[in-house]
Structure formats: structure tokens, C-alpha cells
Amino acid sequence: MDYLLFIDILGTIAFSISGVLSSMKKRMDVFGILIIAFVTAVGGGTLRDILIGFPVAWMRNLTYVYVIMGTTIFAIIFRKKLVYLRRSIFLFDTVGIGLYTVLGIEKGLAAELSPIICIAIGTMTACFGGVLRDILCNEVPLLFRTKEIYATACILGGFTYFILSEFPLSQGLVFALSGVVVILVRSLAVYFDIRLPSVYGKGDTNELP
Template sequence: MDQLLDGFDLIGIVVFAFSGVLAAGHKQMDLFGAVVLACVTATGGGTTRDIILNLPVFWLQDTYYLWIAATTGVLSFYLIRYLQVPMRLLMLADAIGLAVFVVIGTQKTLELGYSATIAIVMGVMTGTVGGVIRDLLCGDIPLLLRREIYATAALSGASVLVFLDASDKLAGDLIVAIAMLVTLSIRLAALRWNLSAPIARVGHR
């Protein structure tokens, strides 16, 4: 299980770093800005989780996470200079990163002995905070706060993992895969069919 999660963790770092560079590209940032966005997007959620849980911040313990994010940022910066990259690809990369980090955050919190509620909150936080920081630095309303089905996908995946883990009927690897698939499927379905949550309106009846 630990090896599986470590592998997914690296995938999440790369994908979220790539999404940060794509966002930088759409805002016409320079190389430094792109790498900064790559790193904060890839590490923001896990950093927040570790600080709240009073754990050593993961990339301070294992600096290769930061190097992978930065390297992905540099390579992606030059890649997108020569390719026409649609905004849809940013959404896809973000969806994959969301699914990976939600599951990792939830599972790690459970392994530390915290309750199901805390595990779900930490899972959602791990999956979304990096993207929130990315969007704020780009001057955009974070995806988490828009009408798109985003937080709902994260919450669903984390809840499925907690429920299946408590049932103790499936292997850990299978539980992780199912929870990741649920998160990704909900997010991709929302993108494909433009599904959205109700929005707040003032002065309308």
C-alpha cells in the first residue's frame, strides 16, 4: 500500500505542477512565475495538511518532491511555448491531480489514527488547496469556490475511501483505486456535461 501511495504521490506532483504551468501560460507569466505556480500547486495541499496535523512537511523531509515539481515546471514551460495548449487540458490535469491527492490525503490521515471526519476534511484539503493557491496567484476565483462540481467530487472520493476502509471487506489497493476513480469520474463528468452546483443569488426569487 505504501509503495502504491508513493507512486500516486509522484504522479500527483507532476500533474499538478503541469497544471500550474498551464495556468501560468494562459496568464503569460515568465519562467520564474511558471515554476512558482508549478511548485505551489503541487505542494500546497500536502503542506497545509501536514501543518494542521502537526507533521513534518513532506517536501522538507523528502526534497525530491520539490525538485520534481520544479523540474516539471521548467520542462512544461518550454513545452507549452511550442504547442497550442487548450484550457481543457488544464482542467483535465487538475482533475487527475485532485483525484490522486484527495485519496492520498484521506488515506494518510486514517493511517495516523484520526477519525473518519478528519480524514475526509484532510483529504479534500490535500486535493484542493494547491489549486486554490494557483488560482489566487493567477487572479482567478478558485475552482473550489465556483459553481463547478469540484469540491463535491473531492468530498465524494474521500467519503467512499473512508466508508470502504471501515467496511474492511476490500484490499487496501482496491479501495484506493475505487476512491480515486470515483473522484475522477465525478469531476470529468461535470466537465464533459457542464454540470454545476446551484449558485448564490442576491435579490432573486
């Protein structure tokens, strides 16, 4: 279980920085920045644990709290340097969703849920922190509107996990490869500007009930 904790903390750092940057763009106060960082980092996992009925991880393990606080302070202090890291926000976020997706799937399996629910749980773990962040910032969650390959990358990574599990590979390798699929799909989609197909025909607007 040790490598799971390590992966979880890496994801926590990634999401905290993304949360700090989002909230500072909104010019929130110190407390607001910390809360948004916290919610972005642990929101998805908290919803997952509540839905599954597991104890909420960050309440029993102070590591998360210290990591988020440290990352927040670091990001606020070095905010001027973060200007040069514009692309890193994307990188952090992408690595984060890759890690969280697979972690969510493994928690779902530990609760003996079926594969399709595990994939949903993994995607939720990865994406829900950002949705909560957008709700708290009073915006329509970006996730639902942009046709970006974001949750779709998590879902594909989830299918990869269960396909690879059929082969005689070590769990660590299945874990790593599935995470890499999420990261690759998301990165390639952004690089080549691939988007979800539109479900709306021309002039659909007026015809919808």
C-alpha cells in the same frame, strides 16, 4: 508505502503542469512560473501536514523538488506543443485531485483523525493548491464561485473510501476505487454540465443583509 509515493509523484507532475499553464497565461517571469508550479503542486499537501502536525513531505524528500523543476522546464520548453493539449490540462487536474484526495485521507487516518475530518483533509489536499495559486494570482479562488462539481467530487470520493472500507477489500483496491470515483464524478459533471444547485432565489440580491 511505496505505491503512495508513486501516486504522490504522479499527482505532483499533474499539478505542476496545471500550475505552469496558469502562470504562463498570466505572463509571469521564469521565477514566478516555478513558484506557482511549486505552490500548486505542494500547497495542499503542505497545509495538510502543517495542520496534522506531520513533517512537511517535500522538505525531506528531494524527489518532489526535482519532479516539479523538471516538469516546469519541460512545460516551458514544449509550451507550443501544450497548445494541442488543452484538454489534457483538465485530465491532469482531474487525475491529480483524485489521487490527492485519497492520499490526504490516508494521511489523516495515519494521524488517527475521525472519518469526517479525514474527508475534509483529503479535499483540502486536493483543492488547496489551486486556491493558493489563485490567491497568489490575485483572483477570487475559482473553487468557491463556479458551482462546478470539483470539491464535491473529492467529498464523494472520500465517502466512497469509508464505505468501501467496511467491505473485505484490499487497501489498494479501496484506494483505487475511491480515486476513480473522484475522477468519474468530476468528468461526468463537466461532460453533462451538472452544477451545484443555486442557493439564491430570484431577486435575492437586494434582499440579502
